[in-house]
Amino acid sequence: AQSVTQPDIHITVSEGASLELRCNYSYGATPYLFWYVQSPGQGLQLLLKYFSGDTLVQGIKGFEAEFKRSQSSFNLRKPSVHWSDAAEYFCAVGAPGGGADGLTFGKGTHLIIQP
Amino acid sequence: SQTIHQWPATLVQPVGSPLSLECTVEGTSNPNLYWYRQAAGRGLQLLFYSVGIGQISSEVPQNLSASRPQDRQFILSSKKLLLSDSGFYLCAWSPRRNTEAFFGQGTRLTVV
Numbered sequence: 001a002q003s004v005t006q007p008d009i010h011i012t013v014s015e016g017a018s019l020e021l022r023c024n025y026s027y028g029a030t031p032y033l034f035w036y037v038q039s040p041g042q043g044l045q046l047l048l049k050y051f052s053g054d055t056l057v058q059g060i061k062g063f064e065a066e067f068k069r070s071q072s073s074f075n076l077r078k079p080s081v082h083w084s085d086a087a088e089y090f091c092a093v094g095a096p097g098g099g100a101d102g103l104t105f106g107k108g109t110h111l112i113i114q115p
Numbered sequence: 116s117q118t119i120h121q122w123p124a125t126l127v128q129p130v131g132s133p134l135s136l137e138c139t140v141e142g143t144s145n146p147n148l149y150w151y152r153q154a155a156g157r158g159l160q161l162l163f164y165s166v167g168i169g170q171i172s173s174e175v176p177q178n179l180s181a182s183r184p185q186d187r188q189f190i191l192s193s194k195k196l197l198l199s200d201s202g203f204y205l206c207a208w209s210p211r212r213n214t215e216a217f218f219g220q221g222t223r224l225t226v227v
Contacts, residue, residue: 009156034215043121043205043218044159051214090158094213101172102149103216107158 002027002093006106013081014114021076021109023091032094033074034103035065037087044090050074051096061085086113117142121206121219128226134179134193136222138206141187146208148189149216150181153203165189166212201226 003026013019025031032051036044048059055067065076074091088110092103121138128134140146147166151159161174163181171181178197182190189206203223207216 032214036218041221041223043220044207044216046215046217049215096213101147101164101166101212102151102161102174103213104161105159107156 002031002095002104004091004093004104004106006091006109008109010110012112012114015083016080019078019081021089023074025072025093032096034092035076036090039087081113083113086111119208119217119219125223128196130198130226131195134196136191136204138189138219139187140208147212149207150191151205196226198226
């Protein structure tokens with residue numbers, strides 16, 4: 001079965017600084033990979049996804065993520081954060097070959113933006 | 116475009132009472148449908164998924180059940196709520212198996 005690890009429970013970044021949120025996965029092959037953002041009391045919004053091809057994927061709100069097969073990682077980045085980026089971020093994997101249905105999520109990283 | 120509706124947004128229920136949460140999807144047909152539960156600091160736990168009408172798979176044995184009476188309707192139920200059923204419940208749909216999921220706004224359930 002697949003699993004996802006987000007090593008950082010909380011991250012604090014100054015407004016305007018760059019951001020990188022870490023995600024590592026465990027799966028027997030290349031999974032489908034996703035990043036979601038959640039504001040308090042709200043549902044999850046899809047930021048970006050990776051299925052195959054170019055390992056650097058662009059998403060909404062200026063986010064990008066890079067798939068690194070050798071490191072089993074799919075880290076999320078943003079060159080300059082805004083106060084509105086403060087939220088909970090979840091990395092998720094899906095199994096292209098079937099097996100378990102639904103996405104498997106990490107436990108999330110809480111992003112705090114300092115003025 | 117596709118939209119997903121989930122209600123109610125918040126719910127406070129006494130222990131032992133029944134539960135019914137409803138989710139509907141518009142703008143697509145034959146979606147894969149999911150119920151997740153989110154506990155603080157524990158990410159999202161998949162409870163049920165459905166690939167078609169009347170087809171329900173359960174990921175975790177528990178006090179809850181799910182039904183899909185129509186193609187774009189997914190219902191989460193319980194006959195008798197437990198305190199441990201409290202949490203944030205999210206409905207989601209996806210166009211294909213194990214691909215991107217689109218979430219509703221969630222229901223905050225508090226069992227008292």
